[in-house]
Amino acid sequence: MTLLAVHDLVVARGGLRTVEGVSFSLAPGQALILRGPNGIGKTTLLRTIAGLQPPVGGGIEMAEDAVAYAAHADGxxxxxxxxxxxxxxxxxxxxxxxxxxxxxxxxxxxxxxxxxxxxxxxxxxxxxxxxxxxxRPLWVLDEPTVSLDAASVLRFADMMRGHLSEGGAALIATHIDLGLDARILDLTPFRAQGITPSRPAGFNEAFA
Incomplete structure (x- = not known):
């Protein structure tokens, strides 16, 4: 069983491609941590998978209403x-x-x-x-430990382990070691080449 499958994904920010050709999958109990330099497109990739913006190319397969997304705004x-x-x-x-x-x-x-x-x-x-x-079975998290003290980071890591042990999955952009049995995906090799604008169908520059 697969909770998330990403195939040759291409994403863009402000009409410019950030990363391209990204492929991975997540099964129940698995976590994947995104790494890469600031500005490479980790947030853009997470927002695309969470359904907040359309991809430029490639595909995303997951069940409807599978994602819980947490980013810098706490909602x-x-x-x-x-x-x-x-x-x-x-x-x-x-x-x-x-x-x-x-x-x-x-x-x-x-x-x-x-x-x-x-x-x-x-x-x-x-x-x-x-x-x-x-x-929701799939947690998509963008730097979730920002503003947390050490004790709270440990509590969050325990919460993550509980989620995974119950058959959930997680995709996380973080530079903090949460002590999880997680795979690492460095986005550096997927950095888009060139600066040719790429706008998906229905792209509205006002919302870039």
Whole structure:
């Protein structure tokens, strides 16, 4: 069984190709870590796989509604408490409790605090806890440990191991060693050659 299959993928940012010819697959229980220099296109690749922008070429195969995506924006509603934010996202993703998510990132003492009153690290912990209430098999994560202290990184790594052990998969752009049994994909060999603009069908420059 394969949760994600990527074939000769070509992606672009601002109408310019960043990486091309990328192929890999992820089965249940597997994690793949993307590496490469800043600006090579890790974020663009993740956004494309998450369905936030179209690919220029190649193909992406996965089940509908398989992805939970977490990037630099934590997707929080400042006026809602920590618990209310998780309950909101649990409802969006089809229901379920929030207790496991609160516990995983040590958010129980903050459950009644408005998200707007959280520190940067606390907001990141809450944003990552949303992954558990999303109940999606494929986690696509862009630098998930930004703003986390060492203890929170360890908690997140434990959360990741639990997800993988339950048959989930993860695609992660990170330079932090999370202690996972994960493959590494360096995007450097896939850097696009030349600067010829490449616009997919329906490309709108206003949204580049």
């Amino acid at each position: 929080l509603k400042g006026a809602l408490s920590v618990a209310e934010n998780l309950a909101f996202w649990a409802q969006v993703f089809g229901g379920g409790g929030i207790e496991a998510a609160l516990s995983a990132m040590a958010l129980e003492p903050l459950a009644d605090r408005p998200a707007a009153a959280l520190s940067a690290g606390q907001k990141r912990r809450l944003g990552l806890a949303r992954l558990l209430v999303a109940r």
